[in-house]
Amino acid sequence: MASTTRTAHPREKRVIFKNIDRPGWTNDIGCYLQDGGYEDLKKAIAMNPQDIVTEVKTSALRGRGGAGFLCGVKWGFIKPGGSKPVYLICNADESEPGTFKDRYIIHQDPHQLLEGMIISCFAVNARLAYIYIRGEFPEGAKILERALAEAREHGFLGKNILGSGFDLEIYVFRGAGAYICGEETGLIESMEGKRPYPRIKPPYFPAVLGLYLCPTIVNNVETLCNVKYIVRMGGAEYAKVGTRVLCVSGDVQRPCYCEFEVGGITMGELIYDICGGLKPGRTLKAVIPGGSSAKVMSAKDRYKIKTKQPDGTIRENEMGLEDVPIDFETLAAAGSMAGSGGVIVMDDTRDMVWALNNINEFYAHESCGQCTPCREGSLWMKKITARMLHGGGVPEDSDTLKRVADNIAGRTICAFGEACAWPTQSFLDKFPEEFVATAKRMGNGNGSTNH
Amino acid sequence: MKMEMPAELQSRIDKVITEYPVSKRSAALPLLHLVQEHFGYIEDEAISWIAAKLELEPINVLELVTFYPMFRREPAGKHHIRVCRTLSCAMAGGYELLDTFCKHANISRQENGHGAHLLKSQDGKYSIEFVECLASCGFGPVCMINDDFYESVAQDEVPQLLGKYQ
Numbered sequence: 265m266a267s268t269t270r271t272a273h274p275r276e277k278r279v280i281f282k283n284i285d286r287p288g289w290t291n292d293i294g295c296y297l298q299d300g301g302y303e304d305l306k307k308a309i310a311m312n313p314q315d316i317v318t319e320v321k322t323s324a325l326r327g328r329g330g331a332g333f334l335c336g337v338k339w340g341f342i343k344p345g346g347s348k349p350v351y352l353i354c355n356a357d358e359s360e361p362g363t364f365k366d367r368y369i370i371h372q373d374p375h376q377l378l379e380g381m382i383i384s385c386f387a388v389n390a391r392l393a394y395i396y397i398r399g400e401f402p403e404g405a406k407i408l409e410r411a412l413a414e415a416r417e418h419g420f421l422g423k424n425i426l427g428s429g430f431d432l433e434i435y436v437f438r439g440a441g442a443y444i445c446g447e448e449t450g451l452i453e454s455m456e457g458k459r460p461y462p463r464i465k466p467p468y469f470p471a472v473l474g475l476y477l478c479p480t481i482v483n484n485v486e487t488l489c490n491v492k493y494i495v496r497m498g499g500a501e502y503a504k505v506g507t508r509v510l511c512v513s514g515d516v517q518r519p520c521y522c523e524f525e526v527g528g529i530t531m532g533e534l535i536y537d538i539c540g541g542l543k544p545g546r547t548l549k550a551v552i553p554g555g556s557s558a559k560v561m562s563a564k565d566r567y568k569i570k571t572k573q574p575d576g577t578i579r580e581n582e583m584g585l586e587d588v589p590i591d592f593e594t595l596a597a598a599g600s601m602a603g604s605g606g607v608i609v610m611d612d613t614r615d616m617v618w619a620l621n622n623i624n625e626f627y628a629h630e631s632c633g634q635c636t637p638c639r640e641g642s643l644w645m646k647k648i649t650a651r652m653l654h655g656g657g658v659p660e661d662s663d664t665l666k667r668v669a670d671n672i673a674g675r676t677i678c679a680f681g682e683a684c685a686w687p688t689q690s691f692l693d694k695f696p697e698e699f700v701a702t703a704k705r706m707g708n709g710n711g712s713t714n715h
Numbered sequence: 716m717k718m719e720m721p722a723e724l725q726s727r728i729d730k731v732i733t734e735y736p737v738s739k740r741s742a743a744l745p746l747l748h749l750v751q752e753h754f755g756y757i758e759d760e761a762i763s764w765i766a767a768k769l770e771l772e773p774i775n776v777l778e779l780v781t782f783y784p785m786f787r788r789e790p791a792g793k794h795h796i797r798v799c800r801t802l803s804c805a806m807a808g809g810y811e812l813l814d815t816f817c818k819h820a821n822i823s824r825q826e827n828g829h830g831a832h833l834l835k836s837q838d839g840k841y842s843i844e845f846v847e848c849l850a851s852c853g854f855g856p857v858c859m860i861n862d863d864f865y866e867s868v869a870q871d872e873v874p875q876l877l878g879k880y881q
């Protein structure tokens with residue numbers, strides 16, 4: 265329970281996390297207003313909503329929930345003047361293993377989120393919006409309820425917001441412990457009072473057929489906060505200086521959340537400069553760069569990365585994991601993804617079969633069960649890694665695992681299929697010898713006492 | 716047995732339904748939360764009551780209770796402990812933390828996986844379960860006791876922590 269002081273590293277550029285752990289900062293509206301809060305809303309509400317959408321398009325803001333979809337493009341699917349009401353839902357389900365950022369925004373800076381949300385609702389003309397918060401955040405839900413009441417009292421919510429003629433209500437909706445509710449169409453089903461079975465896309469793209477089959481924008485907490493700064497500085501400026509929050513956990517001296525300009529830091533700088541490096545005597549083995557669903561990267565691999573030179577030309581560089589800059593395109597080019605910003609670091613003491621088994625247990629538990637490849641495959645992957653670890657594995661296990669994973673990805677209703685197949689595929693691809701060795705060792709009946 | 720719905724709970728329920736002007740059915744999860752907070756778990760009667768309130772069939776409510784891990788069909792201990800099981804916490808000692816809780820809370824533990832009945836202490840004071848990532852992975856191992864959240868819990872802090880929940 266040791267409470268650590270979590271001061272920002274001097275190299276950080278805190279925008280979204282500016283008020284997190286800020287001395288003297290409280291999460292009530294008085295504190296927020298004193299700091300210039302809701303001024304961006306005042307600016308936005310005097311704008312033409314379509315112009316806000318244009319600024320968000322120009323900003324090239326990518327969703328922070330995991331898929332990295334361009335926010336402005338998503339908003340652009342909403343046609344002004346449509347006959348159906350438009351809804352907006354803030355995805356505060358934060359349950360991707362390795363990710364811990366939305367929690368702190370909600371707890372310590374709820375009005376920043378509300379301001380971003382109100383501006384976003386105004387831009388897409390949503391008059392009813394919800395915050396879908398995971399059930400395990402009971403305190404976060406209370407904080408949001410209070411913040412909403414304060415915003416209503418101050419005329420930032422309700423009828424005729426700031427005299428603009430725009431009406432908006434926002435309510436908090438609590439989930440109940442299921443990871444799949446983070447998937448946006450599962451979330452929508454959940455909000456309709458059903459099991460959170462994801463919907464088939466097409467046709468059920470939320471922006472077209474979302475909540476109550478009306479156009480619905482679903483955005484992550486951090487994405488919505490960014491909108492406030494796009495309004496403040498304009499989309500073109502934001503495109504140059506936009507930031508993102510990273511969450512580092514695992515085998516580093518100082519795990520933390522931190523914020524940098526997108527692509528403004530390399531993996532090595534993050535691990536060694538920001539997080540104080542590895543524990544004494546250890547070496548870097550692997551990094552999962554974007555939440556547990558992202559493909560694992562090995563410290564032994566070389567990555568071929570194209571970078572833009574100052575003179576505008578593109579050059580291909582070969583580099584090690586530590587030199588890879590953390591941004592959407594580079595991590596994708598390196599065969600993984602920036603995902604939700606959850607960076608999990610593993611040193612040379614970690615058993616990769618053990619790590620994969622832990623991840624497999626997560627996915628086996630969280631599959632919603634609609635699609636046979638995912639429901640059965642996630643369970644089999646877990647069973648196989650568990651028997652490799654605890655005894656009973658056979659030499660063919662690596663091949664079987666790979667075959668099961670290959671038969672899930674691309675054959676399911678939602679992206680959970682990829683999310684559960686990628687760890688297995690990438691662990692086998694990057695650390696094949698460990699799987700072989702474990703299978704061999706366990707064949708001799710040496711049960712691992714590790715979990 | 717007749718389930719007693721106190722007036723205060725009723726009025727909270729009626730208020731929450733107004734937050735879903737398009738479809739009352741959307742209030743199903745919120746109502747289950749309110750009912751579980753009050754009664755500690757979800758009985759058959761509560762399922763029928765919620766179904767009637769929202770003009771649904773009982774199966775529409777039961778299927779939620781059986782899907783969403785947070786809803787219970789049996790009472791938990793007086794204090795309910797949730798320990799994160801997932802990778803970053805496991806690397807920081809989450810499994811050992813669950814063991815230590817069990818030891819000090821007098822909970823005998825046959826199985827540490829999911830889906831088992833809630834593990835409870837003999838006296839009913841504590842129950843415990845593993846849950847998946849609680850979104851505080853940098854500060855593991857993490858746990859919740861009732862609605863309270865704890866980060867970086869060292870094993871030797873467990874007795875003192877349990878002492879707060881009598």
Ligand SMILES: Cc1cc2nc3c(=O)[nH]c(=O)nc-3n(C[C@H](O)[C@H](O)[C@H](O)COP(=O)(O)O)c2cc1C
Nearest residue numbers: 327328329355357358359446447448483484487679
């Ligand atoms: C299995 C699964 C789980 C997800 N969990 C979350 C989550 O917890 N939080 C989140 O914001 N997005 C999550 N997403 C992504 C959402 O489906 C959606 O892309 C996102 O909320 C869109 O917001 P953004 O564009 O602002 O990122 C998940 C996706 C999948 C496939």
Ligand code: SF4
Nearest residue numbers: 632634635638676678
């Ligand atoms: S891929 Fe898995 S989680 Fe997604 S709908 Fe299919 S069974 Fe459910």
Ligand code: FES
Nearest residue numbers: 799804849851852
């Ligand atoms: S892994 Fe335990 S909080 Fe995320």
